[in-house]
Amino acid sequence: MDVYDVIALTIHANNSEISNRTTIQKLIYFHTQKLTNIDITPYRHHFYGPFNREVASAIEEMTAFSYLNEKTLPGYYEAYSYTLTDAGKKYAEKTKEKFSDEYNIISKTVKICKEYCELKSTPLSYAAKTHYILTSTEEGRQGKYKAEDVKEIGKNFDWKISESDVQIGVKLLEKLELVAVS
Amino acid sequence: MSQYPKNYFREKAIRDPLYGFIDLSQKETQVIDSEIFRRLQFIKQLSHAYVVYPTAVHTRFEHSLGTVYVANKMAEELELSDSDKEIVRLSTLLHDVGHGPFSHLFEQIIGKINPNQLEPHEKISRIMINEDPELDSCLGSKKNQIIELLKKEFDPMIEPTKSLHSDIISSGLDADKLDYLRRDSYHIGVAYGQFDLDRILHTLSTTTKGSKIIIDSKGKDAVENYRLGRYLMHAQVYEHHARLVADNMFLKALDIAINQENVLDKDLLKFNPAKGNSEFLKFYKSLDDYSIYQKIIDSDKSKISKDILINIKKRKLLKRSCEFTPNDLGENEDVNMELMKMKPEKFEAISNEIADSLNLQHHEMIFHKSQIKIKLYSKGEILFRHKDKILDLEGVSPISAKDSVIKYYVFGPSDKSIREKIAKKIADRLGVESNKISYLF
Secondary structure, three states, X not given: OEHHHHHHHHHHOOOOEEEOHHHHHHHHHHHHHHOOOOEOOOOEOOOOOOEOHHHHHHHHHHHHOOOEEEEEEXXXXXXXXXXXXXXXXXXXXXXXXXXXXXXXXXXXXXXXXXXXXXXXXXXXXXXXXXXXXXXXXXXXXXXXXXXXXXXXXXXXXXXOOOHHHHHHXXXXXXXXXXXXXO | OOOXXXXXXXXXXXXXXXXXXXXXXXXXXXXXXXXXXXXXHHOEOOHHHHHOOOOOOOEHHHHHHHXXXXXXXXXXXXXXXXXXXXXXXXXXHOOOOOOOOOOHHHHHHHHHHOOOOOOHHHHHHHHHHHHOHHHHHHHHHHHHHHHHHHOOOOOOOOOHHHHHHHHHHOOOOOHHHHHHHHHHHHHHOOOOOOOOHHHHHHOEEEOOOOOOEEEEHHHHHHHHHHHHHHHHHHHHXXXXXXXXXXXXXXXXXXXXXXHOOOOOOHHHHOOOOOOOOHXXXXXXXXXXXXXXXXXXXXXXXXXXXHHHHHHHHOOOOOEEXXXXXXXXXXXXXXXXXXXXHOOHHXXXXXXXXXXXXXXXXXXXXXXXXXXXXXXXXXXXXXXXXXXXXXXXXXXXXXXXXXXXXXXXXXXXXXXXXXHHHXXXXXXXXXXXXXXXXXXXX
């Protein structure tokens, strides 16, 4: 499945609407850890956490082709809400039929994240950053890091992430059965 | 205390229309006098943009010097040591050295011949710096540091300083763009790419860890101006339809010259890490904007490729048959989906298919996708300091739009009746009415 398919299914799994591009970015980050046949370039370090340019670009294209409707939410920080249009819903339905097993994994991840934090981007970012740090070294992959280690390593990425932020992230990662820290 | 003599970076001064004088060190002077670097005097910065803007004939050479000037200013603002400054200056000086004829166009050809190379000109830059004996003697012990810095990807966790240096060379706010937007504007006589460079330079800062460039709050509007300038330059200059068609005609000519007429030896354009790249380098060094035209036009083997290049020289360009955006398409989901996901080779296949059906030669039709980011910033691309917080300019910009402009062009022969037929065929293929997508209505 390609990046467009994953975006469509991710939004479809949340009643066809997700507020905030960061939320979509981070949800797809989790999908890439769980799905094996997903054709997306790897996530890279970014100031705001793991980021994928291909996902950002595909969101723009899907908006330009009217599969997504983009709305600006008011406030000091501009935030964007994405809904599947009628064409987007049809596309998602077709993709769901084609990739039913993958959709089950995607919808389960979205459900867990929604139950955990209402899909708010900040806790999702904590989890994605924590996961990125934990999987970037052998010690991390072996579960040898403590929350304070993750916090310290995060500083090297210029990521401000406190020990309590790490705990918030780890709890979600445990629910997602991704990784754990000691 | 600096270990460098006071005038180390001021051995030579070169006149520049933007900056007055650009000072260079002895080492840098040796680099610019190397054969490989002098090639850049014959590679235009804006490829075929001169078909629209006659004065768009400035070169990669002067732009490379300009980036050294800007990089030096950035390095001073960020208080880099002299030794770090030297590596950053040399790296920016050499950042474009791997460009071939017509820059990114030839890069596409190299990319096809050497698949799985994301940005071939950067790979070629590294090959040149690593393997060219003349550059080797200029750069000496600095060579490996420069190659490393030009690789771009640094883990800020492991190498925060190199990550910052890399930002000066290639990032949302790098010396490259800060130079070329103003330089291109200056040379072609448009004001779109002008912005307050001094303000940006005086408000540069770094993140807490010092691994990334940010801008202080006072420089925010100057950066907005810079990014808007970038968009306008794309809309008005870089993606101008006449430049696009000339570029695409050149690409067709090169493809035919290499793959059908054997005018250029494809094997000489292949990287060869196992045997070394001396043959590749020797041939590549002989290529520039002028020599590539002459090699093809003067060859006994060329016919179609020669005709195409002569047509570009005479400005006998293909003309627009269709011009449309995704909004002009109908409700046919399969067509929309196909177009959205379409890879470049598929555009060519459709173009060839329609050309065959109209008894045209393949090079008489071009189907091209142009994409300009209206959105001024990608997430986290440009950061600024607001009081004690570092914020993303994308999140607070009042002028940050949301989408890209995607536009499709189909070009055909100057005969209007043929272009009407092309438009009809394209419309049929896409399941829309001709008048929605045709340029001729």
